[in-house]
Amino acid sequence: MVRIFIFLIIAGFVAGLLASVAGLASLASYPALLMVGLPPVIANVTNTTALVFSGIGSMASSIKELKGNWKRLGVYVGLSLVGSIGGSILLLMAPAASFEKVVPFFILVAGILLWMSGRKKDVSTRKLKAANVTAEKHFWVSFISLAGIVLVGAYTGYFGAAGGVIFLAILSIIMDDKFTVVNATKNAIAFIGNLVAAIIFIFKSHIDWLYVIPLGFGLLIGGYTGPIIVRHANIHLLRVLISLAAFGLAIYLFITAYF
Template structure:
């Protein structure tokens, strides 16, 4: 790897760490760069996942204020994400990618529709609970529907991960009665869990380009702190707009790839 290639990977890591903390989809920064410098796709994906773990941790630390009062919820949802992430990592090593990648743009598109409609859908659900007299008994952690959705989204995250954060934000925004910033803090914790367990699998069972992984780790750690400062200042409407913009880019890039 030349010095210019190393700088490009490091810069992509900063961009990935920043956007992962705000929304997700940082892989859209790093994965194409790793392919451009000549890494095979699976090696690029594996090295990228390992490198982004420290950025996820950095972003989660940056959002620690919004996690107050959500410790028990984070543990419950995190355990679900752990199972899904492990399954996705195993799938990456065991199965061809073509069939799975074919449905990814559709999954992201559905997630974007949920993000856009989330305020209306959440109000409609609240009105329905109120009419049925179930508002007081609504599950504070989203219930089985959220657990199943997070399990599937985490399996996708362990497998590839681009726009994983968009999926998380759309699901939790619809099914949790929390503001978007507190949901974003939870999203960062789930990303740590999924990328962490996938990274452990890859360290022992896949070929890793450690130079690329370490450069991404250094860049994404810096980017995680930048993302926490920027993301916290965004209004719910602005944050939702960023989510949609990143998701659209993800769909376009994956369709054209």
Template sequence: MTTVDGLGEALAVLGAGLGAGVLTSTVGVASLLSFPVLLAVGLPPVVANASNTVGLVAAGVSGSFGYRAELREHPRITWTVVVTCAVGAVGGAALLLALPSSVFEAVVPWLILLTCLLVGVQPWIGRWLRARAGEDAGARTRMGPVTTAFALLTGVYGGYFGAGSGVMMVAVLGLGLDIDLRVVNGLKTLAIFAGNVVAGIIFITVADLDWRAIALLAAGSVVGGYVGARVGRRLPPTLFRVLVVVAGVVAAVLLLR
């Protein structure tokens, strides 16, 4: 099996880890940076995907730590996100090992574009939902059945492939809850972390991995994850939403090529 070899390839993977860590804690499209780099240095697709998932666990650790204040604001939501994404990731990881990687290639870009549309129009949809509920309706600070179900499906997708899963989680939580976007960003980062941990455990047990690539990704992403959290928690809501939409559209276009 081809592995990361030489100083140039090692620096490329390390840099990809750093960038992916920042993206994990900001716009949530980390795999679209790190996964192609692993392919470029010669790793087979399934090995690259599984190694990428394990290596980016470090970004979730540091990113979630960076958002620790936001994650404490709604502990019930925080735990619901962790559980749903972890459970979903089990199914996603199983799908990755059982199905060819081409199964979702046709639908994933369009799914990401739809999610970008939902993120972009979320303020208008939120106002419409509040108006329909009436003035007496309180803020939605608990995940209802529909929001929980979509969070679970996002966890499945995250465990299977993961590219754009952060964008999807922003859409799910932004539409289903009335909480600050900085908190949504923290929850999105935690969701990616939970999914990567569970899928990573499965991959360590049954999949072929490149441990050199994993170590380099982890070293870069643990720094990038924390830096991204420091940036992400200070982004104005409108700018954050624009960046998420732009990142999602770029991701979809790259996947359509």
């Protein structure tokens, strides 16, 4: 049991870094829970609950970037919660396996969006500004972007794997801010979404609290450390690396879902 606790603390720390830097926490935490013997659905809800600790760490470390953005953040969080609540309830009614065949394509698109937004000339931001020239184009850009946040919130509450990186991709397109601010916004949205989903799971499902504790401790430390790394990292390189990680994850999930 001691070895399992140490293993989950380490896995949690790695997942916390991935969560707060790239939105890919489940790349480390979810497989870790499967490796210690939890069945998939229980591992999913336990993982979502533990990710709340990563959110606490990243939020505490991201206050500097979130200052002055609370109103906009509130809108994004509200939209995400609408989807997250629906997705969490759906998970309790239907097996998560029904999403396995579409997840790789979600993540592939997220990787492409991040790759595009990470180019030095910031093509995505220029296109977004150009799209807002007319009222009609502004409406459609806003509608698609906000609808995307709701849908990703639903996806995160239902399945969750790489939901953060998809949020990061959407926010990189619609926000005209530094990557540190975009990343902090993503962390806040993910934190609130995981918190609400965890509350639903507490009353409606079974959570393995014995594994939440060590995994959550590692996630807390990793989540706090991640935003600090982002402040000092080469942002363009970081986006490229996150994009490549998303491509790799999409390929892996495609193989496991279809072969």
